[in-house]
Amino acid sequence: MLSRKPLFPGVIELNFQAGEVFGCNVYLVFDGDEWLLIDIGYEETVDDFIEVIRQLDFPLSRCKTLVATHADVDHIQGLAKAKQVLRTSVTSHPNAVKPLQSGDRLLTLAEIEAQGLQMDMPPVEIEHQVNDGDIIQVGEKQLEVWHTPGHTDSQLAFRLDKILLSGDNIYRDGCVGAIDAHHGSDIKAFIKSLTRIRDSDVEWLLPSHGPMFRKDTAMLDATIERLKGYLTMADFGTLAESWPLMDEWEDEVAEGKLPEGLGG
Template identity: 80%
Template sequence: MQKRKPIYPGIIELNFQAGEVFGCNVYLVYDQDEWILIDIGYEETVEDFIEIIRQIDFPLSRCKTLVATHADVDHIQGLAKAKQILKTTVTGHPNAVRPLKEGDTLVTLAEIEAQNLKMDMPPVDVEHEVNDGDIIRVGNLELEVWHTPGHTDSQLAFRHGDILLSGDNIYRDGCIGAIDAHHGSDIKAFVKSLERIRDSDVKWLAPSHGPMFANDKDFMNRTIDRVRGYLEMADFGTLAESWPLMDQWDDEVAQGKLPEGLGVNEA
């Protein structure tokens, strides 16, 4: 048996526990022998994670539920397999229910034809739906559910004491979860979710990818300012709110204005 290496009382991150990164961060939240998993990652690493759980002496029969932070393939492809092995249930936001039940490869980003990417997305039923303000109980431990849309419309985060299991909202380098219309991204909602995290009294952020880090207002503001700027950038297509350059172009066309040095004077 291995010695448990919790990152916070009642929380173990399974990659950190193993000393090896298998994929997205998978959080085992526990009180005594009862436990849940926040995300599971790819199907091919399910057995690796379950072996780690065995090695740190958690009874497999005491898994209360498997929780999906959101319906992206790198977080939930292994749900059906893990559910079958552990004989447990799946919990997620209502917006994740349909893509998970149908194994929707487009919404989950399991299939991106332009990049010749195609992965299986095994369908799985969601028995328990949770939304903002709900409480997930694990023994006597309570996780407060936050709905933090932006990266996807189903993105959840979970608070326990001074730590927030913060999903794909923000990472230690200031990056954020991918913005893509196919899986329900919303830039304005993303800004609000980041502001909520910034303005909370949460001290630590435990993301779905990469290391844990402190919730620092200056750091958060730099990311929020950058993301807010996406609302006026053509880079983000239909997810942007406006493109100020087009207003400038309207004015310049009306004025017949060209940059100095460009243009031909005809006699």
Template identity: 80%
Template structure:
């Protein structure tokens, strides 16, 4: 048995516990002998994480469920393997069920042809579906489920007291989860989720990548302002509301306007 290094009472982050980053953040939430694991990462690291859990003296048979924060391959590729090893169930948002149960490579971003990326995406049965406001009980602990869409349509966060296990919503450096139409991103929804986090009274954010950090409303204000700008940028294509430059171009074409200093050549 190795000493447990909880980051909060009842919460162990397995990369921090191991002293090395093996993949996305995995949160083991426990009370008494019962425990759940939030995300599992890639298939190749499943055995490493299970060995850590075993060395921490958590009974493998007492894993209540494996929880998917959302259906992106870097978070859930190892679900089928871990489920079989632990003989437990899988819990996810309803929007994650179809891509996880079918092993949808496109929506999980396991396959991006233009980047020559082609990962296996083993399908896995989802026994439990949770939505906003549901409670997941672990011993005497309660995880309040938040549906925080934007990065994906299935993104979940989990509140426990003054801690929010915040998924891919926001990171310490002010970055946010990737915005990509293929896996269900929605800029307006993202703004709503970030606003909800900012306006909450949680004190600590424990994201799915990178270090845990104290919630900083001034930083969140800056991020929300930046993301609001994405609604009017061609950078985000079909996910943007519009591109104001094209409205300006319509007017300039109709009025025959060229930039100052540039004149239409005489015919």
């Protein structure tokens, strides 16, 4: 048996517990013998995570549900396998239901043809849908559901007292989850979600990738300002609100204006 190494009372991160990074962060939230998992990662690591759970002496029959923070393959490819082994249910935001139940390889980023990425995406039935303000009960513990769109339109975070299991919203280095139109990113929504996290009284952030960290308002301010800049950058294509350079170009064309030093 393994000695449990909770990050906070009732919260274990399974990679940290195992002393080895298998993939995305997988959080086991428990009270007594009842427990749930937030994300599961890739199908190939499901057995590794379940063996860690066995070694921690959690009864497999007491898994209340498997929660998907959002419908990206690196977080949820293993859901169907884990659900079968644990004989439990799956919980997600309504926006994640269709890609998860259909096994949509494009929306889940399991297939990116331009990069030669081809992964299986086993479909999985979703028994429970949750949205902002809902409560997921684990024993006597209550996880408050936050809908925090931006990275994807189905991104969820979960508040437990002064900690936030914060998904792909923000990482310790100030980076955020990938902004990609193909899986439902929305920069304005991302800014709103990060502002909510910044302005909350949570003290610790437990992200879906990388180390846990104390909430840093200055870092979040800088990240929010960076994302605001994305709204007027051609780099982000259809996700940008505008491209001021094109307004300047229209004016210069109308005026017949050339840069200084060019033209007769």
